[in-house]
Amino acid sequence: MTTDKCTNVIEKCIDLKGSENCDDANMVDISISKDVLVIGAGSFGLEAAGKIAAQGYSVSVIGVKTACARQSGCSSEMLETGKVNIMQDVAIDSLAGVTGDFRAVLIKTAGNGTGCNETGCSEKVEKVFGAIVVAPQYSYSPLNKKYGLTLNDKVVSQSQFEAMLGDSESQKKILNSNNGNGSTVAFLTGFAQEGDPTLTSRVLTSALAVQNMENCNAYIYAGNVKVGAKGLERLFTQGRHAGVVCFKPSQMPTIEQTSTVEQDGNCDHKQVSETIKITIKDPVVRTDVELTPDYIVVEEALVVGQQNLDIASTLRIDADLYGFLPSNNVHRFPAKSNRDGIFVVNNSADAANTALKLKELIGNGIKKVAANKAKVDEDRCVICLTCYRSCPHGAIFWQNGAAAISQVACQGCGICASECPMDAIQIGDFTDDSLRTSIKDAVVSAKDNQKDGQPLIVAFCCKNSAFEACEAATQFGHEMPQGFRMVKVPCAGKVDVEFIMKAFVEGADGVMVAACHEGNCKAERGNIYAKWRVNEIQKRLEKMGLEKNRLIFTTIASNMAKEFAGKVNAFAAAIQ
Amino acid sequence: MDNQTKKVLILGGGIAGLTAAWELSRQNISVELVEKSCFLGGHAIGFTCKATDKCQQCGACSVEDMLKNVVNEPLINVHLRTEIKELKKSAKFNITLTKSDIELPDSQIKNLPSGKAAKGFSKYNNPLYVTDSDKDKMGSSCQITADAVIVATGYSPFDPNRKSTYGYGKWKNVITGLDLENIIRENGSLVRPSDGQKPQKVAFIQCVGSRDERLGNLWCSEVCCPYAMRMAGTVKHDNPNADITMFYIDIQNSGKEFPVFYEKIKQNIRFVRTIPVDIYPLENDGLELRHMAEEEGSPSSESFDLVVLSVGIMPGKDSGKLSEITGIPVNQDGFLDNEISCCPCSSSAKSTQASQPSTSSQSASSIAGLFVAGTAKGPAGIAASMADAGKTAFEAMKYLGVIK
Ligand SMILES: Cc1cc2nc3c(=O)[nH]c(=O)nc-3n(C[C@H](O)[C@H](O)[C@H](O)COP(=O)(O)OP(=O)(O)OC[C@H]3O[C@@H](n4cnc5c(N)ncnc54)[C@H](O)[C@@H]3O)c2cc1C
Numbered sequence: 001m002t003t004d005k006c007t008n009v010i011e012k013c014i015d016l017k018g019s020e021n022c023d024d025a026n027m028v029d030i031s032i033s034k035d036v037l038v039i040g041a042g043s044f045g046l047e048a049a050g051k052i053a054a055q056g057y058s059v060s061v062i063g064v065k066t067a068c069a070r071q072s073g074c075s076s077e078m079l080e081t082g083k084v085n086i087m088q089d090v091a092i093d094s095l096a097g098v099t100g101d102f103r104a105v106l107i108k109t110a111g112n113g114t115g116c117n118e119t120g121c122s123e124k125v126e127k128v129f130g131a132i133v134v135a136p137q138y139s140y141s142p143l144n145k146k147y148g149l150t151l152n153d154k155v156v157s158q159s160q161f162e163a164m165l166g167d168s169e170s171q172k173k174i175l176n177s178n179n180g181n182g183s184t185v186a187f188l189t190g191f192a193q194e195g196d197p198t199l200t201s202r203v204l205t206s207a208l209a210v211q212n213m214e215n216c217n218a219y220i221y222a223g224n225v226k227v228g229a230k231g232l233e234r235l236f237t238q239g240r241h242a243g244v245v246c247f248k249p250s251q252m253p254t255i256e257q258t259s260t261v262e263q264d265g266n267c268d269h270k271q272v273s274e275t276i277k278i279t280i281k282d283p284v285v286r287t288d289v290e291l292t293p294d295y296i297v298v299e300e301a302l303v304v305g306q307q308n309l310d311i312a313s314t315l316r317i318d319a320d321l322y323g324f325l326p327s328n329n330v331h332r333f334p335a336k337s338n339r340d341g342i343f344v345v346n347n348s349a350d351a352a353n354t355a356l357k358l359k360e361l362i363g364n365g366i367k368k369v370a371a372n373k374a375k376v377d378e379d380r381c382v383i384c385l386t387c388y389r390s391c392p393h394g395a396i397f398w399q400n401g402a403a404a405i406s407q408v409a410c411q412g413c414g415i416c417a418s419e420c421p422m423d424a425i426q427i428g429d430f431t432d433d434s435l436r437t438s439i440k441d442a443v444v445s446a447k448d449n450q451k452d453g454q455p456l457i458v459a460f461c462c463k464n465s466a467f468e469a470c471e472a473a474t475q476f477g478h479e480m481p482q483g484f485r486m487v488k489v490p491c492a493g494k495v496d497v498e499f500i501m502k503a504f505v506e507g508a509d510g511v512m513v514a515a516c517h518e519g520n521c522k523a524e525r526g527n528i529y530a531k532w533r534v535n536e537i538q539k540r541l542e543k544m545g546l547e548k549n550r551l552i553f554t555t556i557a558s559n560m561a562k563e564f565a566g567k568v569n570a571f572a573a574a575i576q
Numbered sequence: 577m578d579n580q581t582k583k584v585l586i587l588g589g590g591i592a593g594l595t596a597a598w599e600l601s602r603q604n605i606s607v608e609l610v611e612k613s614c615f616l617g618g619h620a621i622g623f624t625c626k627a628t629d630k631c632q633q634c635g636a637c638s639v640e641d642m643l644k645n646v647v648n649e650p651l652i653n654v655h656l657r658t659e660i661k662e663l664k665k666s667a668k669f670n671i672t673l674t675k676s677d678i679e680l681p682d683s684q685i686k687n688l689p690s691g692k693a694a695k696g697f698s699k700y701n702n703p704l705y706v707t708d709s710d711k712d713k714m715g716s717s718c719q720i721t722a723d724a725v726i727v728a729t730g731y732s733p734f735d736p737n738r739k740s741t742y743g744y745g746k747w748k749n750v751i752t753g754l755d756l757e758n759i760i761r762e763n764g765s766l767v768r769p770s771d772g773q774k775p776q777k778v779a780f781i782q783c784v785g786s787r788d789e790r791l792g793n794l795w796c797s798e799v800c801c802p803y804a805m806r807m808a809g810t811v812k813h814d815n816p817n818a819d820i821t822m823f824y825i826d827i828q829n830s831g832k833e834f835p836v837f838y839e840k841i842k843q844n845i846r847f848v849r850t851i852p853v854d855i856y857p858l859e860n861d862g863l864e865l866r867h868m869a870e871e872e873g874s875p876s877s878e879s880f881d882l883v884v885l886s887v888g889i890m891p892g893k894d895s896g897k898l899s900e901i902t903g904i905p906v907n908q909d910g911f912l913d914n915e916i917s918c919c920p921c922s923s924s925a926k927s928t929q930a931s932q933p934s935t936s937s938q939s940a941s942s943i944a945g946l947f948v949a950g951t952a953k954g955p956a957g958i959a960a961s962m963a964d965a966g967k968t969a970f971e972a973m974k975y976l977g978v979i980k
């Protein structure tokens with residue numbers, strides 16, 4: 001596959017649709033509530049609340065146990081402004097509406113996370129919020145079972161041990177464990193789970209504290225020492241220099257926990273003595289290394305908890321594989337969820353970023369947005385709910401007996417339009433008519449330039465990824481067949497079956513649908529919809545006796561110009 | 577207060593500087609963005625996509641996104657090939673900018689029909705190509721006043737020549753992680769420098785320059801385990817027959833959903849817990865790598881087609897000079913550190929994180945209105961640099977009184 005030079009090719013990636021229209025005539029003012037709801041009253045939730053309130057918005061914080069109640073996290077700054085209303089033991093029961101105008105139903109919980117107890121259910125109140133911030137509160141759970149250990153006063157969790165170190169009575173016990181001869185403490189980390197720097201930092205801090213106690217020795221058994229955070233390698237080195245021993249066996253150490261109960265005549269007086277033995281194989285000396293510590297400190301896992309899962313499902317925002325918010329998608333970092341106007345705060349940087357983004361969103365309560373991102377034809381809508389379910393950004397609500405689209409929340413991806421069985425939705429910059437014209441123009445223009453024997457290829461390119469890569473390939477002069485043209489779409493999820501068929505009907509030899517990589521779609525699932533549709537059409541083509549490999553689905557990132565050209569060339573070669 | 581009258585100077589146009597500039601412009605603050613090289617985007621604009629059957633969340637494409645935002649934003653004024661010469665603080669900051677005499681990066685020089693030129697990585701690099709004579713015309717020499725200054729001058733990757741036994745620069749097929757990023761980006765897949773062929777046996781050596789007490793580098797660079805594993809995954813996806821080994825001390829997490837990612841990568845890649853001693857050349861541009869793998873118990877060696885040195889994040893080459901010009905102290909590791917150990921109130925905001933040793937020794941001397949963002953202050957990945965830049969922009973705006 002050869003072409004002469006970039007100059008000839010330059011037209012190829014020109015956006016056949018024309019630019020996006022956002023001149024003033026097409027803008028509308030939408031009012032946004034200046035009230036903000038913060039769910040989760042831990043320290044980061046409160047930090048976010050303080051920063052948001054400082055922007056002049058009125059903030060309600062709800063949570064089961066607030067950090068304020070625990071005497072931490074309430075800054076004076078926050079309380080002074082008087083703009084933060086902390087509502088203890090209040091939860092969110094349901095959520096309707098859209099960004100700028102969320103309708104949250106709040107409920108007083110009976111301390112059990114639900115609104116009900118034996119005596120009945122408490123009253124619900126509906127409140128309007130312009131935006132919502134979730135600051136998930138996770139808990140820790142010890143992983144002793146995975147090590148086959150039972151917790152007692154010798155085998156403790158990391159949190160328990162930290163409490164012991166903070167308590168002078170327990171400290172004395174540690175110091176005097178062996179008739180005043182100090183203790184040996186073994187920390188187990190990274191075998192029952194991967195672990196993370198936060199946990200490692202806790203282990204290192206505790207181990208160093210032990211090592212610095214008279215006659216005490218700390219041993220760390222670690223899978224991987226997670227030093228990937230500020231200051232931890234230094235802390236680790238400091239610990240080693242102080243005498244903390246770190247073993248990194250390739251497998252979970254074998255641990256025997258044997259307790260012998262000695263009855264001493266008096267029935268209430270049981271004497272329990274316990275021995276714990278940790279055995280690992282030393283990889284260098286190739287012998288068993290045994291330790292019988294006085295204390296074993298077991299690692300803990302961060303637990304999502306039902307409450308957080310419920311919050312996510314009430315708010316209709318995606319979590320990652322483990323249930324942690326937000327979903328694992330670079331376009332959400334930092335602090336964004338798949339719904340514009342719903343933010344997730346997990347740390348201090350998130351809190352500041354959220355405050356900024358909220359200010360951008362809410363401003364002074366009036367937001368200028370494009371008026372025609374997406375529109376429902378009320379007469380066609382049969383309220384089938386398809387669009388409501390498929391919109392990844394939660395932008396659809398109900399009005400006048402039909403679906404309606406929030407121009408604030410809508411991202412113009414077009415998934416709803418492609419999924420609507422009644423063809424009731426049109427996307428402002430990419431109406432069906434204009435896309436049909438684009439397809440036709442693409443084929444005509446490709447025919448004009450196509451070289452003899454070369455295939456005519458139409459690629460539907462997502463504007464977020466493939467379109468960018470295609471344009472870059474052209475600008476950098478990467479060779480692609482002369483008969484190649486692309487059609488820009490707002491998201492691969494807007495590539496209808498009809499459009500693909502039209503490209504073939506107009507005369508394309510091959511059609512390519514180029515989307516973002518799975519997990520990188522700004523509309524979360526647009527690429528997946530596109531893949532399904534391509535699979536469907538491939539089946540149809542086969543039934544019609546046509547070669548199904550004339551249609552391919554591929555994924556690409558916006559920065560991969562050369563890879564894009566490579567894919568087009570490989571496709572051209574395959575169908576030639 | 578009219579935000580339009582506020583102006584912030586940002587030094588460094590990597591992802592941290594770009595993000596800070598963008599966030600400030602969102603709040604109607606104008607920005608002078610000063611970049612020493614001829615291209616915006618910093619290190620990360622040259623990174624490759626590391627997707628396999630799925631996106632691996634490496635963040636490289638979000639740098640492309642942010643660059644697009646910034647170059648289309650009228651409130652951000654970009655000075656390429658420009659450096660800061662002097663900074664004086666009165667009511668505002670008075671800054672003298674000067675043309676940088678930086679050379680075009682060797683790794684980006686391409687032979688074009690029109691002659692040699694350095695090629696930008698992104699279509700949003702403007703210009704796309706810079707020749708030696710273009711270069712001499714670029715740059716601003718002028719006086720600027722700004723209400724606040726953000727230093728986002730990034731890091732320098734560890735110089736692999738300091739680990740001379742690995743033979744970087746001597747043996748063609750010993751490359752750094754940064755070289756690998758650029759090679760895959762530019763070619764669409766991994767090819768060997770010596771012959772342009774796909775290598776079959778590839779080794780990654782972790783912690784090159786980081787976590788090295790002998791060098792005095794007592795920090796983990798945080799990004800090299802993630803990038804090495806992700807690129808190893810990409811190489812394996814592209815060439816399922818490739819045989820990839822990773823020599824390591826400890827594996828660091830790559831972000832969300834790490835356990836599933838790690839389980840999957842362990843099925844595709846061999847992990848050996850040791851750091852190799854040295855590398856010798858073999859016939860056909862192959863390489864022999866000697867190590868003391870724990871499992872083997874004695875020295876052993878193995879041959880590879882390509883060796884990747886996972887170089888880490890070191891303080892930016894200019895950090896000393898910038899510290900002198902701006903008065904921002906450097907911490908014991910050499911990174912710029914302007915963390916204001918502010919008011920007692922912060923003690924109440926106790927995080928779940930256990931107390932960490934303070935690395936900044938001279939924070940008291942910090943000057944109000946000067947901020948540091950991104951890897952200029954220590955190791956971080958793209959996502960963390962973006963979050964930090966947003967937070968820094970927030971703090972800068974607070975200082976300006978634009979927000980409270
Ligand atoms: C090999 C390698 C691979 C990596 N891969 C990944 C990855 O896949 N994913 C990920 O998240 N992270 C990755 N990282 C980390 C990533 O590079 C950083 O997180 C990111 O580049 C930091 O951005 P920054 O803006 O802080 O710094 P930089 O990217 O270093 O940008 C700093 C900018 O400032 C400019 N500058 C320097 N000095 C001056 C001066 N005196 N005046 C003006 N301008 C100046 C520089 O020219 C540069 O443009 C990788 C790092 C390495 C070493």
Ligand code: SF4
Nearest residue numbers: 381382384385387420
């Ligand atoms: S998918 Fe179409 S018909 Fe169904 S509710 Fe939405 S707009 Fe109405």
Ligand code: SF4
Nearest residue numbers: 391410411413414416
């Ligand atoms: S275009 Fe996309 S974001 Fe907008 S309403 Fe439809 S599905 Fe939702």
Ligand code: SF4
Nearest residue numbers: 625626627631635637
């Ligand atoms: S792997 Fe990296 S560059 Fe590729 S799509 Fe995912 S985040 Fe973007």
Ligand code: SF4
Nearest residue numbers: 783786796797800801
């Ligand atoms: S991230 Fe991995 S390779 Fe890099 S310094 Fe840390 S442990 Fe070493």
